[in-house]
């Protein structure tokens with residue numbers, strides 16, 4: 636999918652989420668049609684049904700790890716493809732309706748991931764405050780303005796607090812400064828984004844049942860081809876207790892011979908393997924490739940075997 640001003644994008648909304656900030660980093664997105672969705676699942680369903688071209692969703696946070704809602708929703712159902720990734724620095728504020736003092740805060744609304752990233756600050760500053768889950772940090776801010784009063788403060792971005800005229804009682808309340816969330820733009824299967832030399836490949840690998848040593852064999856497919864993994868997480872399939880899949884990011888593009896060869900090896904072990912895309916790394920970091928796992932070395936080995944099979 637080529638990004639253009641005629642493209643349309645869903646994103647985890649409402650306006651003012653970190654996810655919208657990630658979408659606005661995509662060239663052309665500012666003037667494209669942008670459709671807020673109330674959940675990650677709804678944003679991805681809009682892609683599957685064809686009502687939008689692609690959706691921006693959070694996938695991983697440097698403090699809290701993988702975003703389960705996204706990892707699970709892209710692992711099943713009609714196939715989807717990750718087209719690009721965006722990194723967004725995350726800073727949280729504690730916002731209230733004008734006139735509310737910190738001492739009066741009893742319940743705080745926010746997204747589960749944001750709550751987890753501000754736990755220490757909350758413990759130290761509003762110890763007895765309860766958590767009220769909302770579908771996003773921006774939804775928590777909107778709820779303060781037009782909600783039913785279920786909570787009296789929101790953990791959200793400084794941007795949305797300012798836009799809604801809320802009072803900011805504390806800034807930079809995340810427990811880790813320099814926290815970053817990684818977002819992915821997800822579309823339907825189409826021509827792959829071109830190989831750049833600094834790419835990432837995302838996979839869903841079901842753990843084969845009753846297969847002793849399967850995890851070791853799966854990891855070995857990457858290790859033997861010199862393919863580095865930048866993320867590996869296990870998630871339950873939800874089918875029955877003990878049934879898991881691995882969600883993996885590997886360095887490289889499926890057009891790199893070492894990655895393609897690892898994928899073929901993985902498919903032999905786990906035929907339900909799902910390819911979720913090869914796309915440019917946001918940090919542009921190129922992997923170190925050893926000589927024996929380079930495209931040239933794979934090409935020379937193929938030519939050598941070809942000669943033998945042709946009787947030369």
Ligand SMILES: O=C(O)C(=O)C[C@]1(C(=O)O)C=C[C@@H](O)C=C1
Pocket residue numbers: 647651652653654655693696702725746748749770771772773816
């Ligand atoms: O609530 C938002 O603003 C989001 O974009 C979601 C989300 C997440 O899912 O992790 C994104 C970044 C922050 O880490 C907290 C919440």
